[in-house]
Amino acid sequence: MAENFQLQSRHGKSRVRVSRVWRRPAAAGGHIIVEWNVAVSIVSDCLPSYISSDNSAIVATDSIKNTVYVKAKECTEVVSMEEFAVILGRHFTSLYPQVSEATVTIVERPWDRVTVDGKPHSHGFKVGVEKHSTEVIVKKSGSLLINSGIQGYSLLKTTQSGFEGFVTDRYRLLPDTRERIVATEVTAWWRYPFEHVSQLPSKPFCFTQRYQDVKRVLTETFFGPADVGVYSPSVQNTLYLMAKEVLTRFPDISSVQLRMPNLHFLPVNLGSKETPLVKFADDVYLPTDEPHGTIEATLSRPMSKL
Numbered sequence: 001m002a003e004n005f006q007l008q009s010r011h012g013k014s015r016v017r018v019s020r021v022w023r024r025p026a027a028a029g030g031h032i033i034v035e036w037n038v039a040v041s042i043v044s045d046c047l048p049s050y051i052s053s054d055n056s057a058i059v060a061t062d063s064i065k066n067t068v069y070v071k072a073k074e075c076t077e078v079v080s081m082e083e084f085a086v087i088l089g090r091h092f093t094s095l096y097p098q099v100s101e102a103t104v105t106i107v108e109r110p111w112d113r114v115t116v117d118g119k120p121h122s123h124g125f126k127v128g129v130e131k132h133s134t135e136v137i138v139k140k141s142g143s144l145l146i147n148s149g150i151q152g153y154s155l156l157k158t159t160q161s162g163f164e165g166f167v168t169d170r171y172r173l174l175p176d177t178r179e180r181i182v183a184t185e186v187t188a189w190w191r192y193p194f195e196h197v198s199q200l201p202s203k204p205f206c207f208t209q210r211y212q213d214v215k216r217v218l219t220e221t222f223f224g225p226a227d228v229g230v231y232s233p234s235v236q237n238t239l240y241l242m243a244k245e246v247l248t249r250f251p252d253i254s255s256v257q258l259r260m261p262n263l264h265f266l267p268v269n270l271g272s273k274e275t276p277l278v279k280f281a282d283d284v285y286l287p288t289d290e291p292h293g294t295i296e297a298t299l300s301r302p303m304s305k306l
């Protein structure tokens with residue numbers, strides 16, 4: 001209680017950028033580099049600092065920032081973002097009696113190994129596009145939540161998409177179609193089922209590998225087989241099939257949330273009836289993301305805790 005009011009507070013440091021290199025010999029696969037943008041937010045009992053000038057319970061946000069670099073230094077073996085977030089979360093909740101909970105969020109800058117002369121380079125990387133993120137919440141009791149995700153994953157197919165049979169009323173202008181471009185920028189979040197630090201898998205389970213696996217399954221389900229593809233009757237149906245495939249393939253994922261904006265490629269028809277200039281024949285489009293459709297859903301296993 002704060003002078004007859006209830007105070008809920010948290011503090012931490014955001015945009016802590018850290019990069020870690022693990023220098024393996026070329027014969028063992030070469031160097032590994034990660035670049036992480038870390039945010040730490042702790043729930044800490046430091047009421048006196050809010051209601052008076054007593055800062056004695058505050059773990060300074062500067063110290064929180066420093067800890068990120070100390071822990072990166074201590075990771076002499078390769079760690080995934082998720083493992084690093086758990087290490088940080090456990091550190092703050094176990095070292096400081098006043099800290100009851102820590103939320104660690106990490107977004108990775110995707111440095112991908114380059115290929116030179118068809119060979120993976122031992123120490124050369126270029127930046128990719130879509131990003132892997134994680135949010136880990138650790139409580140003093142050791143209970144935890146691990147969500148991981150992908151952002152900015154842009155996908156498009158030039159055919160095998162349609163949209164028909166939707167509500168017809170005075171507001172409808174869109175014709176039925178079985179031929180259109182479908183484009184989206186996928187944001188996915190999925191939850192791992194581990195609820196306590198004691199349940200955390202040791203190797204060979206690897207969060208980084210699971211991220212790559214989920215991305216592959218999302219991609220394959222969106223596009224279908226390389227030669228013929230798969231017909232999508234709506235973004236809704238494709239989104240559902242993508243989420244379902246993730247839960248079906250990976251028992252260690254308990255729920256998945258997908259956001260798939262419908263980034264429209266509008267048919268171009270220019271001119272008048274008398275003087276047509278450009279007549280659309282599934283060839284020239286006006287790409288736009290303003291406005292765009294917003295389609296999102298969460299799929300969970302029965303009984304899974306969200």
Ligand SMILES: O=c1[nH]c(=O)c2[nH]c(=O)[nH]c2[nH]1
Nearest residue numbers: 163174233234235236262293
């Ligand atoms: O796949 C689609 N789902 C919609 O809900 C929708 N609405 C719309 O105008 N076009 C589309 N396409």
